[in-house]
Amino acid sequence: MLKHLPSFLSFSNAIGIDLGTANTLVYLKGKGVVMREPSVVAIHKESKKPIAVGIEAKKMLGRTPGTIEAVRPMKEGVIADFEISEHMLRYFIRRVARKTLFTNLSVLIAVPYGITPVEKRAVLDSAYHAGVDDANVIAEPLASAIGIGLPVNESAANMIVDIGGGTTEVAIISIGDIAHARSLRVGGDAFDASIINYVKRAYNLSIGERTAEEIKMKIGSAVPMEVEMREEVRGRDLISGLPRSITLSSEEVREALAENLAAIADAVHSSLEHCAPELASDLVVRGIALAGGGALLRGIDRFLSDMTKLPVFVGDDPMCAVVNGTGVVIESNRWRVR
Ligand SMILES: Nc1ncnc2c1ncn2[C@@H]1O[C@H](COP(=O)(O)OP(=O)(O)OP(=O)(O)O)[C@@H](O)[C@H]1O
Ligand SMILES: [Mg+2]
The missing domain is CATH 3.30.420.40 (ATPase, nucleotide binding domain)
Incomplete structure (x- = not known):
C-alpha cells in the first residue's frame, strides 16, 4: 500500500487542496475542482486586517493605495508568512466547506517534496485552525503524477x-x-x-x-x-x-x-x-x-x-494536475497499489 496515503479516507466529507505559490485549488469529494484562486491576500497595513483574498486581492498587487498591501504568503512552494497564509487557507477551506456543513471534514493538502517537518506542521496546523477534523499531506510530485493519470x-x-x-x-x-x-x-x-x-x-x-x-x-x-x-x-x-x-x-x-x-x-x-x-x-x-x-x-x-x-x-490540464491528484486519492476510499 502507498505509504503516503492517510487512513482518513473513509470520511464522507473530504477536500483536496493544492496550496501553491501562485494559485490555490480545492477539490471537493463527489464534486470535482470547486475553487481556483490566486494565493494572494490584501491586508490593511496598519491594522494588519485582511481586506480581500484570491482574485480580488491579486487585482491589487502592485496597484494598492498606501494603506493596503497585497501579499503572497507562499514563497518558493512553502509558507513564508504564517499568519497571512493561515488566514488565506481558512478563508478558502471555509468557503468550500460550507457546502459540506463541516461535518467530519478531512483535508488532504499537497506539499512540496522535501518540505521540513516544521513547514509540514505549519500547514497542518493552519488546516486544523480552519476547523477541519483531520488533515494530511501528500507529496506534490506524486499528486501531480496521479492527477495527470500516469500509471504510478x-x-x-x-x-x-x-x-x-x-x-x-x-x-x-x-x-x-x-x-x-x-x-x-x-x-x-x-x-x-x-x-x-x-x-x-x-x-x-x-x-x-x-x-x-x-x-x-x-x-x-x-x-x-x-x-x-x-x-x-x-x-x-x-x-x-x-x-x-x-x-x-x-x-x-x-x-x-x-x-x-x-x-x-x-x-x-x-x-x-x-x-x-x-x-x-x-x-x-x-x-x-x-x-x-x-x-x-x-x-x-x-x-x-x-x-x-x-x-x-x-x-492534460497541467495547472490542475496536483489538485486532481488529491481528488483521485480522496475519491477512492480504498486506494491500493497492486
Ligand atoms: N500560458 C502560460 N505561459 C507561461 N506561464 C504560465 C502560463 N499560464 C500560467 N503560467 C505561470 O504558471 C505559474 C503558476 O503555475 P501553478 O499554478 O502551477 O503554480 P503553483 O502551484 O501555485 O506554484 P508552486 O507549485 O511553485 O507552489 C505562474 O508563474 C504563471 O505565470
Ligand atoms: Mg504547484
Missing part, C-alpha cells in the same frame, strides 16, 4: 516535472512512491523577475510583476517560433520617471528566460543521471510528463526534449 503503481518508472510559480519539482516515480526527487527554486515567478530585469537593463524601463507575467503568457516561449511575436509594454522610465511604452519581441523574452530554462533542464538532466539505471532506461520509452502552469510556456516540451533526447509531453 507500475514498477516501470515515470518522470514528472511540475513547473509552478515558486518551484520546479522533478520526480521519478515507481511502484507508487517517489524514487528520486529534487526541487528547484525556479518557476514562473523567477521567469517574471527575469523579464523585469531584462526590460530594465535593455530599455531603462521599470515594469511590475503583473505586466511581466502577462508578457510571459502572451509572447513567452522556450524555443524559436515559426512566427515570432511582439507586444507593447508600458512601464515607468527609470531616468525621466515618466510613463513610457516600448515594443518587446518574443526573441527578447526568450533571451530573458534562457538562464531559468537552462536551470530547469540541468535539474532534469542531473535527476536522470542520479537515478537507478533501470529507472532511467524506462524513461527512454515513457518519456517525461510536464505539469504546473510553467508547462504552458510555448515550446517548453520541445526545449526539454531537445536537451534530454527523451520524449516530453504536457499533461
